[in-house]
Amino acid sequence: MSLGKIIDVTNLASLVKKGIINRDGVRVLQHTYVNTDKPDWRTFEKEKYAKFEQLMKEPSPSLNDYKAGHIPGSIHVDVNVAMYPAQYERYGYYPPHIFEQYVQLLGINKDEHLIFCGRDRLSGMLGVSKLAWLFKSYGHEKVSLLDGGLDRWQAEGQPLETGIFEIGKHGNWTAKNCIEKYNIRFEELYKVDENNKKMIDQPDKVNFLDCRVRDMFHNVDGKELEFFIKAGINLPGHIEGHKNAPIPEVFAKDGKLKTKSDLKDWLISCGYKPESPTVTVCIMGIQAALLAYVMDDALPNSNPRLDRSEKSKHVILNELCEE
Template sequence: METLMNVQTLRDRMTSGAQTVLLDVRWVLGDPHGHRNYREAHIPGAVYVDLETQLCAAPFPGSGRHPLPEPEALQEAARQWGINDGDVVVAYDDNGTLAAARLWWLLRDAGFASVALLDGGLSAWRASGFELESGEEQHCLGSVALGSGAMPVVELLDLSGLQWQGVLLDARAAERFRGEVEPVDPKAGHIPGARSAPTTENLQPDKRFRPAPELAARFAALGADGNAPIAVYCGSGVTAAHEIAALEIAGYPAALYPGSWSQWSSRAELPVATGA
């Protein structure tokens, strides 16, 4: 299935009655009101997904802020969202799909291929003049069977010896990469050898993804042109999934470092680089 679905295609699926599970991942770092925002206005039929409790495991010492959920927990959550085997799932948020991409990546990793991101998210839906609903959606439980390990990952041990032979992209804001600011994690800076590739630069001003040729040119300029393995990290493994989606659109497969900077920076023995 294509990585992206545009709002008109989604609208056509909804009006034709094609089976679609629509998931609202309303989450922004530092904003605890995602569920309230969902209840105020969401795309009709969308089910709310709580990133902190359903798309992450509870953090533990040395894990990073948003560990990946256990496969059994993700499967139970997916059934609560109403997913069955063979369904088409579309995920969105109201922030350029920066959070929805976490759900996209997790389902892909679980072997569920028929999942797409709504390009432009809620803002694109609104801009098209389509209706919104408020309150909670009633839906039936699903019976989907999920696995794990279908998407590539790199772990701390793969990177901490500085033996990584591929390209490592840092998806955080450039000022965090340079070490000028650090709003949440223990230390400022970046993993030595990483290249700054802010996730926001994957998007156009209207929060839709840039066209595939532009994304390919962007990543090729960073050395991520498919000639060497690519891995991506961010603050805690959430927005890095968005970068992986953008790389996929560009035609380049990439691995996720789930612990990301929140894990790396918590280890006193690991080196930290600053500057551009």
């Protein structure tokens, strides 16, 4: 079945009503993103690394939200299980042969189309975009995001189920290593090329799109910062030459994504150059995943890569604040 990278409520509701979900190669995966403190990476590595069955049973805000109401037939998935706290990353990438073990526990099979839906900030598309980008990073291209998330689903009068959908037998899904294709590491950003220059120092040749809110990017007080300050994730200032493409601005007033044409115009107004490679940037790689996903849909030739490291942002921005 051929589905777009963005799916609206009407089309998903039709798939549900026809009984296609979990039957004809289509799955719905639900996740609610809640910012939590980063676990101690050393302790996690010793006690919980890759212990997916254990992690899936642990209480979580996302699981609680799923139990309270989910799209009929949808499966719960959690970014805090799919990824792990690494030394310099809040969300580290498991090796492909390990990550696939988690996906198989979800009952997912090869070539199935995965539709991600959520209920959180930014029209329920924040956390699930990270998961969709994660699956692309392991070679699974058949993914979609529900435009407007669960709030839009309910606003249009669609039903929810409670409890937990029984997964059944393990799936046969396998992972490929496409991590470097869709993501960029600190080491690559700071590698010196033949001209004795680092990529991070060449914003004239690379679109570094920082998708934090404008007040944080420009280090000014404002209402935009209230949520981030309360959540303890305010990192003011920006790396020289980076362009600001605030992620809330990808949405129209009705909470759904802007049209592809409007998104392209907006990106260009932010300083995006279509002829240059693109790296999307935030603090923990969540907002940047949504921007990368939206660009991948609206501008298929943009080939964005996600800055997956926290190290680069913290090191450089701390230096800026000290100047």
